Amino acid sequence: MKALPAHTRADTGALSSPGATPLSPIIRLASLCKTYRNAEVEVHAVRDVSLDIYAGDFVAIMGSSGSGKSTLMNILGCLDTPTTGTYELASTNVSTLSRKKLATLRNQKLGFVFQSFNLLSRTSALENVELPMFYSHPLISLETQRSRAREVLNKVGLAGRENHWPNQLSGGQQQRVAIARALVNHPQLLLADEPTGNLDSRTSIEIMGLFQALNASGITIVMVTHELEIAAYCKRVIMMRDGRVLSDTMNVERRSAEDEIAALDDAEGNTMKSV
């Protein structure tokens, strides 16, 4: 169970974006390694990972702690650079880019969603969502920033909450603000690190529903999780262990968050009636 044969990967890509001809993948990892050196001890966090992810895909990266999934995520997020091997993001080799160019790339092509939401405290939802646009080149006018932030907040279902501070919002709502922030610069790739880790099960399903809807509208998502149930909402599941890809499979019985929410609402409605 090593890395998958090349044709399987190509198939996955083709399957994940039905109707589109996959010319080149959004993400292409080739023999990627990351080695940390801690006081004479070498830690091989990621060993020889090769991977293609195509536009429109929805990938879950799974693995226990120490499997290298977080390191891989950091490299995918251009927060870290590989020791050897190459990482191409939208046909650009990012392994050799400067810190400055990486920042621009993160700003323009990537959106981040974190487990602990990572919103600025004492700052309204609107201003939190505007944040990435502050750092955009060329400059975006304040009015455009405001209208775009409103639009995205509306899209994630937070219309009317624009002026709430994070501590006035529920966990699910905070995560929606974070997702809006990740989307506001129209990234090519959404990276989510355990996005449901701090949420209760129903809210988790709601957030996965949002991800599924966004994915259906064409946004590529790569998500790290250690919960099988959550991975079940994705199209493709990559298992990692000891820095290597253990398996890379299509999700045959994919769960639909929308249906499950509807079912939950029905069940709740029935209980209400019987009372």
Added chain:
Amino acid sequence: MRFLIESIILRPALTSLIALRALRRHKLRSLLTSLGIIIGVSSVIAMVAVGNGARAQIQGRVASLGQNLLTVSAGNRRTGGINSGLGSASVLTVQDADAIIREVPDVVAISPEVSTTAQVIGNGNNWSTSIVGESADYLQIRDWPLSSGVMFTERDVRIAAKVAIIGTKTAEQLFGPLDPIGETVRVKNIPFIIIGVLSNKGAGMGGMDQDDRLIIPYTTAMKRLTGEKYLRSINVQVVNQERMEFAQQQITALLRQRHRLEPNQSDDFSILNQKEIADTVTSISSTITLFLAAVSSMSLVVGGIGIMNIMLVSVTERTREIGIRIAIGAQSRDILFQFLIEATTLSVLGGLLGVLIGVAAGHLVSHIAGVEAIVSSTSIALAFGISFAIGVFFGFYPARKAANLNPIDALRYE
């Protein structure tokens, strides 16, 4: 062009907006951080204002002596052993005064001076005041206009006329609100007609009230009141400031010759040079002002260290925030400038409040101490500039620390 405007104006403006929002989130802390600068700047402003005010007051008193004035006094405070004091020695004569104006070309006017204290009676009231005998040129020498009436003339001096100029305070004591011109006052039973009223002059160099006096021709004073033959002093006006030192030397030589002093004998008179006094007083008060400013600048430095301290705490506390900003695409430069602007805003706002409080404190002190506070625009500009520099200087290290954070560690920071 567009790029230039964007990178020079718009981008910094946006970064400032981010910094201001960050400060707005911690209003109380921002205020407390600025407090050091507020206190520093306000004390510098207040100290310099009061110092300048005091200097201006002293300079005003020196200037009120008159224009380019040398005062030749009888006696010499520098004589060892027994010192009978200025003006008391019987050495200066009217002939000495005449010789000075006749033989020293730089001297344009003189006024021999005698004085005594006596009871003045007028309008049924009586008042003890100083009676000063002067020449007709006295008011011009002292640059001291009349508020009403006329000065006595050279003829009045020649004939020892019984006319008097009255100070405002004396006039008020004797005549109250009435116009004293044309009235008669009696001194030692001699009647004087008041022909002029002095304008207000305030306290003189020695602190005595110059508005409480009666000025009469020196001839009248000598012949009719005191019976003395010697002068207390001679007021000498020199043509201009540059010639004052030379004129002083010439007068010294002339009087030594007239008094037949041997080279080994010291002067039996002394000459007070108004310019020298002014220079000395100015240099002393400038030194004091500088000293006060230096002491209060120490608190500015302490304030700067306070800002650095809080900014360092702030960087540590906001490590996650910095991590988020870097993750979503902020450049190191953006973070550096954000924190630099935060620190500078704190110090400049502190400077602004400090100026306001300093001006108010200056006026309060001046109200209590009775010295006018002069707030110079230079000291405001300087305090402002220094507080800006402090913000940049003490904000740079924390800002660089923030800008160099590793985003992965920063995002994981608890």
